[in-house]
Amino acid sequence: MATSTDTTVNTTDVAAETVGEDGVRRRDFINIAAVSAGGVGALAVVYPLVSQMAPSKDVLAESTTELDISAIQPGQAVKAVFRKQPVFVRMLTEAEIAEADAVSLGDLREPETLADRTLEGHENVLVTMGVCTHLGCVPLGAAEGENKGEYGGYFCPCHGSHYDTAGRIRKGPAPTNLVVPDYTFTTDTTIVIG
Structure with missing residues (x-):
C-alpha cells in the first residue's frame, strides 16, 4: 500500500500597505485622524469644565467701582461700596x-506717611476701606456731623478706635491703619477702585 502524505503549505497573506503619492501610508493617516478626533473630544469635555470656574458677570461687575469725585469739596468725604464693603473717599x-504730615512716625502704631497712603499728584484725595481693623465695624466720620474722633479723622463707635485725617490708627484697640485699596485715577475727577 502506498501512503500519500499531504503536505499543506501555510501561506500568510501579507497585506501590502499602499503608499500614497506624498509618502503617507494608510495606517499613518488613520493614526493621525484618531489622535485628532481624540484631541477635539478632550477639548470638548475640558472647556466647559474650565469655563464654569470663571467668575460670573455680576461678580466681575463688582470687582471694580468707578466713582466721580468732582462734587466732593475739601474737608468732605463720601461713602461708596466696593465688593459689598464701604469705602471712604475724603478730599x-x-x-x-x-x-x-506733622505727625512723627514714631508716634504711630503702624508708621505710614500721608504720601504712602495717597497717589502721587493726588495727595489731597484719601481712599480707605470703611471697615475698622479691629473687629470690622464701620467707623463714623465720613458723613457731615458724624463723630470724627479725637484726631479729626474717623471714630469707630463699637470699641473706640480713633483714626487721624490720614486714616491712621492713633488710639483704641484697632491694630492697623484703615486699609487703602488699590485704585487709580482715570481722569482728574474719576477714580476706579479695584
Whole structure:
C-alpha cells in the first residue's frame, strides 16, 4: 500500500500597505485622524469644565467701582461700596494735609506717611476701606456731623478706635491703619477702585 502524505503549505497573506503619492501610508493617516478626533473630544469635555470656574458677570461687575469725585469739596468725604464693603473717599484740606504730615512716625502704631497712603499728584484725595481693623465695624466720620474722633479723622463707635485725617490708627484697640485699596485715577475727577 502506498501512503500519500499531504503536505499543506501555510501561506500568510501579507497585506501590502499602499503608499500614497506624498509618502503617507494608510495606517499613518488613520493614526493621525484618531489622535485628532481624540484631541477635539478632550477639548470638548475640558472647556466647559474650565469655563464654569470663571467668575460670573455680576461678580466681575463688582470687582471694580468707578466713582466721580468732582462734587466732593475739601474737608468732605463720601461713602461708596466696593465688593459689598464701604469705602471712604475724603478730599483733604490743606490744614488736614499739614496736620497729617506733622505727625512723627514714631508716634504711630503702624508708621505710614500721608504720601504712602495717597497717589502721587493726588495727595489731597484719601481712599480707605470703611471697615475698622479691629473687629470690622464701620467707623463714623465720613458723613457731615458724624463723630470724627479725637484726631479729626474717623471714630469707630463699637470699641473706640480713633483714626487721624490720614486714616491712621492713633488710639483704641484697632491694630492697623484703615486699609487703602488699590485704585487709580482715570481722569482728574474719576477714580476706579479695584
